Amino acid sequence: MFHVKQSVKEVNIGLNVLEDAVALYNKHAERLEEYTDLLLGWNDKINLVSRNVSRETLKEHIIHSLIPAGMGLLKSHDRWIDTGSGGGLPGIPLAICEGQKKWILNDNVRKKMRVAQDIIDTMSLENCSVAAKSISLFDLAKGDGIVTKHAFKVDDLIRLLGKKPWQTILMWKGAEEALKEVKSVGKNMNVTLYRFEFGKMNPFYEGKALLLLKKK
Numbered sequence: 459m460f461h462v463k464q465s466v467k468e469v470n471i472g473l474n475v476l477e478d479a480v481a482l483y484n485k486h487a488e489r490l491e492e493y494t495d496l497l498l499g500w501n502d503k504i505n506l507v508s509r510n511v512s513r514e515t516l517k518e519h520i521i522h523s524l525i526p527a528g529m530g531l532l533k534s535h536d537r538w539i540d541t542g543s544g545g546g547l548p549g550i551p552l553a554i555c556e557g558q559k560k561w562i563l564n565d566n567v568r569k570k571m572r573v574a575q576d577i578i579d580t581m582s583l584e585n586c587s588v589a590a591k592s593i594s595l596f597d598l599a600k601g602d603g604i605v606t607k608h609a610f611k612v613d614d615l616i617r618l619l620g621k622k623p624w625q626t627i628l629m630w631k632g633a634e635e636a637l638k639e640v641k642s643v644g645k646n647m648n649v650t651l652y653r654f655e656f657g658k659m660n661p662f663y664e665g666k667a668l669l670l671l672k673k674k
């Protein structure tokens with residue numbers, strides 16, 4: 459069968475973007491560290507992030523979650539669904555730092571969403587709620603944007619969304635897997651890959667990227 463290749467706009471993202479995310483972290487450090495404490499406490503009981511994750515690595519995950527805020531990529535929607543959220547990444551850090559927007563954490567594992575709800579209640583995060591079900595069963599509204607960090611293959615997520623009125627999907631992914639996976643998606647969307655080029659001093663980000671899908 460003849461396949462027309464999905465065209466992908468590739469953009470290299472420099473260190474200034476990481477510096478912006480670190481500055482955003484520092485601005486909200488107290489609340490983000492409160493979240494870190496709660497997540498570390500729960501992670502001993504339920505596997506939310508990798509077992510025995512250090513506080514330092516968790517800080518990297520949180521800064522990683524904040525990167526699109528500094529890039530202005532969240533401006534397009536007032537409500538975002540974080541699907542495959544697990545322990546609340548990237549949704550909870552974004553809800554803390556982007557307080558004027560609404561955030562819904564979604565995961566199909568109920569016990570993870572019970573933890574997320576407990577964190578939301580403990581922190582009184584009023585712009586954040588949970589939906590414990592498969593994203594395929596979530597009632598997506600027309601103006602909703604979707605964020606998802608290392609949770610789905612591109613075509614799986616698009617298949618799970620089916621005929622829902624999605625417009626923007628922002629995925630935290632490995633750059634090469636993203637390029638491979640995006641080949642099989644339809645031509646009815648604009649695709650941009652933002653590669654993190656933060657240098658050897660920041661090995662956590664090596665090979666990582668943000669993939670932005672926008673329906674035409």
Ligand SMILES: C[S@@+](CC[C@H](N)C(=O)[O-])C[C@H]1O[C@@H](n2cnc3c(N)ncnc32)[C@H](O)[C@@H]1O
Pocket residue numbers: 506507541542543544545546547548564565566567570591592593594606607608609610618
């Ligand atoms: C690898 S974890 C990623 C967690 C988090 N985003 C992070 O970066 O730490 C993937 C998550 O996707 C969830 N998941 C898998 N299929 C799903 C579906 N159909 N709907 C919602 N969540 C799903 C899993 O339960 C799991 O918690």
